[in-house]
Amino acid sequence: MTEVRMQATPYRASSAYYVKSDLFIDFKDGGQQLLTRLRPGREEELKGFIATQYGFAAAPLSDEDVEAACRGKDECVRDLDNYRTASNTIRSTEHLIEGMQEPNKAVFKSLLDQAYQNKQGIVSDLRRRLILIPTIDLPLSVLANLRDRQSRFASKFDPFRLAVEHATLRQNRLDVEKSENGKKKYVSFTRLDQDLSPEAADETAVQQELTGNLLNKLGVADMGLIREFDLCSFSFGYSRMESTPVLHDKRGMNMPVRLNLFPPVKVDDRQKAPVYVIQQSNEAIYVRLKEQVVLDWMRSLDCHDMFTLSGEEKLGAGILGVARPMGAFLDELPQSSAPPVYFYLYTLLHSFSHLLMKHISEYSGLDPGSLGEYIFPADLAFVVYRNGTTMDLGNLCALWRNSGNAMLMSMLNLKATQCGTGSLCTHRGGACPDCLMVPETSCIAGNKLLSRAVLRSIGSRAGRIDTRPGTIRGYFDVASS
Structure with a gap:
C-alpha cells in the first residue's frame, strides 16, 4: 500500500483560494411537513413519499391497518370514529342495493359514493399527517x-x-x-x-x-x-492549488489537497471555527x-x-x-x-x-x-x-x-x-x-x-x-x- 503525505502549500502558490461551500433552498416554515422525511429515522416515511410521488405500487390499506395506526393516539379518536361510521355506511348500503330495482338505486348510490369519499378523505388526511404509513414494495435498485x-x-x-x-x-x-x-x-x-x-x-x-x-x-x-x-x-473552509479533494501529481499519484477552516473567531470567550451564511x-x-x-x-x-x-x-x-x-x-x-x-x-x-x-x-x-x-x-x-x-x-x-x-x-x-x-x-x-x-x-x-x-x-x-x-x-x- 502506497502512503502519501498531504499536499503542502508551496511558496510559489497563488494567493487565490477555492472556497468550500454548499447551498439549499430555504423554505422557512412552509415546508417542514415534507422536509422532515429527510431526517434520520424517517426512512419509512421517505419511502412512502417516493412511492406516492412517482407511482410505485403500494399494498392496499385495510380497515385493520387504519385501526392499528390510530389505536392509542388521542389525536386520532375523532378520525377513527368517522372512519368506522363511513365503513359501516358502505357495508349496510351495499347490502341494501343488492336487492333493489334500478330506479331506486340512484339515491343509495349517491349515499354510497359520499361514504367512499369520506373514507378516502380520512385516509388521505392520516397519511398527510404521517400517522398512516402504507406498506411499500419498492424495486431493489431504488431501495x-x-x-x-x-x-x-x-x-x-x-x-x-x-x-x-x-x-x-x-x-x-x-x-x-x-x-x-x-x-x-x-x-x-x-x-x-x-x-x-x-x-x-x-x-x-x-x-x-x-x-x-x-x-x-x-x-x-x-x-x-x-x-x-x-x-x-x-461556506466553511477553503483550499489552495486545487478545487477538488486531490491533486494529480507528476509522479502519477493523487496527492490530498489540504482543506483549511476559516480563521477562528472568539465567541463567548471561546475560539470557534466560523461558518459564513x-x-x-x-x-x-x-x-x-x-x-x-x-x-x-x-x-x-x-x-x-x-x-x-x-x-x-x-x-x-x-x-x-x-x-x-x-x-x-x-x-x-x-x-x-x-x-x-x-x-x-x-x-x-x-x-x-x-x-x-x-x-x-x-x-x-x-x-x-x-x-x-x-x-x-x-x-x-x-x-x-x-x-x-x-x-x-x-x-x-x-x-x-x-x-x-x-x-x-x-x-x-x-x-x-x-x-x-x-x-x-x-x-x-x-x-x-x-x-x-x-x-x-x-x-x-x-x-x-x-x-x-x-x-x-x-x-x-x-x-x-x-x-x-x-x-x-x-x-x-x-x-x-
Whole structure:
C-alpha cells in the first residue's frame, strides 16, 4: 500500500483560494411537513413519499391497518370514529342495493359514493399527517440508492432529497394561486398574471399562444417566473492549488489537497471555527421538461441500463432506480463505452440550464456570474436564479416583458447550440467557454456533465461519459419530430 503525505502549500502558490461551500433552498416554515422525511429515522416515511410521488405500487390499506395506526393516539379518536361510521355506511348500503330495482338505486348510490369519499378523505388526511404509513414494495435498485443515499450522493446531487425539495417547492410556490396586488408567487409564461401581461389586454392571449408553441418546440412542459426563490448558501473552509479533494501529481499519484477552516473567531470567550451564511430571496425562472419527450430521447440513446415503466409509474420512478453515485466534486465520473442513462439525463438538464443562463444574460444584461442553477433530476426540472445579495431590480421580470418570446426563439435557433471557437469540443462532444460553460461560481457541477450534443445533434456523443462511435439525437430534434 502506497502512503502519501498531504499536499503542502508551496511558496510559489497563488494567493487565490477555492472556497468550500454548499447551498439549499430555504423554505422557512412552509415546508417542514415534507422536509422532515429527510431526517434520520424517517426512512419509512421517505419511502412512502417516493412511492406516492412517482407511482410505485403500494399494498392496499385495510380497515385493520387504519385501526392499528390510530389505536392509542388521542389525536386520532375523532378520525377513527368517522372512519368506522363511513365503513359501516358502505357495508349496510351495499347490502341494501343488492336487492333493489334500478330506479331506486340512484339515491343509495349517491349515499354510497359520499361514504367512499369520506373514507378516502380520512385516509388521505392520516397519511398527510404521517400517522398512516402504507406498506411499500419498492424495486431493489431504488431501495439500494435510498438506503445509501448519503454515502453515494452529495447533498446537491441527491435525487431523493431533490425530489422532496421539488415537492415542497410546488407546495409553497408553483401551485399557489393566491396573488397579492396582481402578483403571484409563481407565474407560468403561458398563464400570465396582471403584472407580467402586456398593457393591451387583447395581446395577452396572442403572446401566451406564441409562448406555448415555442415551449412545445423546446420540449418544455412548463416555464415561468418564481418571484422569490429563497436560498441559503454557506461556506466553511477553503483550499489552495486545487478545487477538488486531490491533486494529480507528476509522479502519477493523487496527492490530498489540504482543506483549511476559516480563521477562528472568539465567541463567548471561546475560539470557534466560523461558518459564513448568506440568505437571499431573488427572482428565478423555473423549467420542467416534457416527460414523454424525455422518455423518447432516453430510449434513443441505447444505454445498457435503460429501464421500463409499468402500471402508474412516472418517469422519475425509473430515474431513481438507475441513479449513479455523484460526489461533491464529480471527480470520479466514468469514461465508458457503456454509458449510464442517468448521467445522460443529468447532462441534458444541466446543458439546458446553461443554455438558458447564456440567453438570460444576453437578453437581460445580467452577467453570467450573477446567475445560479438548481437541478431536480427525478422531476425533469431545473431553476435558474439571480444569485447575489445586491438589490434585485426585477431584471427577470423585465426580461420577459420586453423580450421573452424573442429569447425562446433565439434558443431554438441553430446558432444557439453552435460553438464559435472551433471543432475541438464539437469533435469530443463536450462544451467549452465559448458555447455552454459559465463561471464556476455559477455552475452547480463545476462545468462537468455538459454537452451541446444532448440538445441538438452535432455529429458526436456526449463527451467522456460515452466513448462509443457514432452520434446521438439531440433533445430539440426529438421534441420537434
